[in-house]
Amino acid sequence: TAEAPKSALPDYANWKDESAVIVHSANTLETRRGAIGSGVVTPSKHLYVRNNLPAPGAEIVADRDAWEVRIEGVNNPATLTLAELKEIGIESVTAVLQCSGNGRQFFTHGPGGTQWGTGAAGCVVWTGVPLRDVVAQLGGVKEGMEYITGTGGEALPAGLDPKTIMVERSIPTRALDQAILAWELNDEALPLTHGGPLRLVIPGYYGVNNVKYVKQVAFTESQTDAKIQASGYRIRDVGVKGAPDQPSMWEMPVKSWVTAPLEKTRQGHSRIHGVAFGGNNPLDKVEVSVDGGKTWLDAQLLGPDMGRFAWRPFALSVDLAPGEYRIVSRATDAQGNIQPQNRTENERGYGNTSWSDHGVTLTVS
Template identity: 30%
Template sequence: MAKKSSSPLSRRAWITTASGVVAAGLIKTQADAVKIVAQEVPTPAQDPTKVPGRLTSELGQRAPAEQPRRLVRSPNLSSSSRTPLQDLYGIITPADLHFERHHAGIPNIIQEEHELLIHGMVERPMVFSMADLKRYPQTSRIRFLECSGNGGGAYNRDRMPTEVTPQALDGLLSTSEWTGVVLSTLLREVGVRNGASWILAEGSDAAVMSRSVPLEKAMGDAMLAYGQNGEAIRPEQGYPLRLLLPGWEGNAQVKWLRRIEVTDRPTMTREETSKYTDPLKGGRARQFSFVMDAKSIITFPSFPYQLPDRGWWEIQGLAWSGRGKIVRVDVSTDGGSSWTPAELQGPILSKSTVRFRHLWDWDGRESHILSRAVDETGYVQPTIHQLWEARGERTSYHHNHQRVWKVASDGGVTFGLGDLV
């Protein structure tokens, strides 16, 4: 490793002489925080140019040193697993790391036997096989998917965590390229009758997961997805068919989809009455709160990283909004007293995650770093105090308040929201 320079470096100098800074070893990244290793010349036995490598295979695999895993929180039938946000690059989540949320386990469905019924207030009730669906015009869209309960572990002021990773906190979030048929195409095929205003989507799992969806959304950007990141969607993501409602809470995006009924009112299923409603102050509740509002989280530095020394570090994170595109992410390194716009890394897509970056010259003092996202509608990610004021402190869903990381003087990083409440 090149010897570090002891001279200070301005932010302008960092930008204008990046290559020289790299050579001097002054830029520190996530890999540096995990472990700083000197580069050594391989011995003959280690030199890959001296030994033939392994042969080609039918299925690729990760490097032995790269083994990201989902985090399973409970072995129960109704359970979830979380995406390792802090371990990934770009915005696409590998299919095998996409978060899971099931209410009765993963059903075993044979694609050739699976059918979708569309009926109710339609002119021509129809049954579609998977082969039928794949004959319709195909489309692909990169969209995020998020459980409405994501982030709930950092909402109650009496149980605010400190040693929690981005994965454990917000890992019920993933982004994929989804492929399938636009739902409005099929609804036009069956002929929706006048007076219809909702649909009921029903799954094939043991919970028979069912959700009501406004017809306006169904006729808009809703999709029936059978592909994910270039392959068939995996069983835990709804194989062979799932409903995709871009920007809306994950629970409504029914997996293992088998039936759509067109109706003139919401069906008021269990998952939209006793569950997935937002308790408010004064004994009221917010129902059909589908949209996932603008949100962001810093993924580096975060727990359990430790910054080995002061100097320039690149703060990195993810932002997303169910309302459309993210247009700005601000970063604060002083607990929210001042803010600086971060750099957004393309592509910047509607209802998709986007990467943001911000250079920070850490002086070695205790700091609280946080981010706030702004979407194209002008919506600004709120503070937790603003959410408490609007909804009270006992809601179980839609926790999109600003996240905070505390960087101690020794470089240790913990979740620091509790320090600011």
Template identity: 60%
Template sequence: MARGISLNRRTFLISTSGAAAGVAATGLAGTGAHAQDGALPEYAAWKDPDALIVHTDRTLETRREAIGAPPITPARELFVRNNLPTPPLSATDDPDVWEIAFEGVASPATMTLGELKRYGVTSTPAVLQCSGNGRAFFDHEASGTQWSVGAAGNVVWTGVPLARVVEAMGGAAAEARFLTGTGGEDLPPGIDPLTILVERSVPIEALDDALLAYEMNGEPLPIAHGGPVRLVVPGYFGVNNVKYVRRIALTPAESEAKIQRTSYRIRPVGVEGDPSQPSMWTMTVKSWITAPLHEPSSGAVVIQGVAMGGASALSSVEVSTDGGETWQAAELTGPDMGRFAWRPFALVTTLEPGRYTVASRATNADGDEQPRDFDPNERGYGHNGWDAHAVELTVS
């Protein structure tokens, strides 16, 4: 348990310190004034600064204790991860004029968001999670933001069912194998667009659940989270949920953009990325403890956390107070909002004074159980090992 205990102490420091101290605890130098002084960037100035760790201008992490155990993550507390600078704030002044081009269908067309709304509306609760959530738990210090557990949240997306739009355009081209979304960020001149373009492809089967989301938690989608409209692919890691989407294409092959071909690939440490490696597509079963994180009094203690099934519905959660030697079934306390959403859980147990390593372990409807450990990979993606996500408690 030494590895898990060491990393969990690090997580505790990150989640309980001030924003600037949290950055220092992860060994990050910060990139830009916002990261250095702990202030929120302008596009996210409306968020709760006490709930967030400011890693950089483009990476804001929800503190573990701020996650708590709510069924829905408030927008003010939700993490932010941007690959490129956001469009101007004015892009959301009149969302209905935003245009999206549709290709790889029988009748290609470009439509405004206002026109797309005529094809219907649906709401889907779903976890949004960065591929690197849990990167801080790897020993090899993978490059990138050292997320612990706070690059994830559960939100309600509202928008246009993409499959309905494709059907209205005559259906997908016969050779289509992938759903490809292209972001609308401004690209600097003089650089090969494919090296920085945010364009992601996922298997075309994802079309059945995908939507063009223009609201989050019942409010207009803000710039910080991809407004005025983003592609949402429930059950898939965040990078596939393309922000500021300008183009939807049903394509025979994956995008040629670097972010698709070589980035976001699971590969051994020290190995370069290439298209033959597994892509960061569907999420996996995962859970973690959110309370208590400080020193509870002995006696009855309520242990809480959140759990998700990944691309499958969550089935059950167990909690251990002895580092995984024994397990007890936890109660799923939040409503069942569907297979893509997370659920809070709780276990009431009696703890005597002493030191405890508290972990959670989730299982989904497909029978996939959260593993104890997760093999390292070059970029530190996809960590769902319960050992590293555990917390240490001193009960007084």
């Protein structure tokens, strides 16, 4: 059977800018490395997409205000509509959204899954109600609850054990202060593609924890036994099977990469650009090396500081004589954590923050 042309956007994401994305599959679109731009906010039409299950139909965004979310594990559990949530409070947060598997293509043991380069990440503005305000309205979190468990609103195929397929993630309650129930992305109604009408957003946490079309938020004593939590999205040695005692993909660590120039440039004056973020911590600084990490120079942080969870574009001006250069960047967060030279090898190819993997080889002529 003939394969669909690689560039064809799937229907539910046909509003994306085709020139800015790499279509890996109908469920996975990556932002091109050069399409990040030099602003802080990634335009929605450039933002990557990752779905574990086919996206629901557009009928779920036909009457957004009628969308219902069940809140459990609080003293007064309730079902709230989006219209009711909008009455409780509103807050905007600019945050990096990044897939756990971003940078998987640099692993050499051949982990399965989407071969993301740098572009399973973007920095976007979420608007919604702080989850803590919703909880306060419902009498507070019940005693002894240690996790926030969000359930995705996809219709599940019949005949399968739902636990093996459903998108349900548990996040430690320490994230309650930063969690929001969002209905807007970049100042527009949250597109279905990115989880509209309502999404659980946990700034500072890996993409998988940001449950789209969220239909239930439960405070729970233990983590869900859904496969995506119990054995999926965990850091484990190569060749080892998933198990609940392995570290889960929760808080994101500090990371950066160069976005321009990417392959070749003219001799003389050149400006190296990239993006850097502290993940769950504020960003402190970024250094750039044009000799593969032997010597480093401080880069300039650009754009407004949009807060702890946002990324900062950075730039460094250099004069380059003809030749070949290995350009790398290395970010440090406010706690002094430095982006490591080497990735942590792991079976699924998650959490790659290696500065050497994310460098670019530049030919100057």
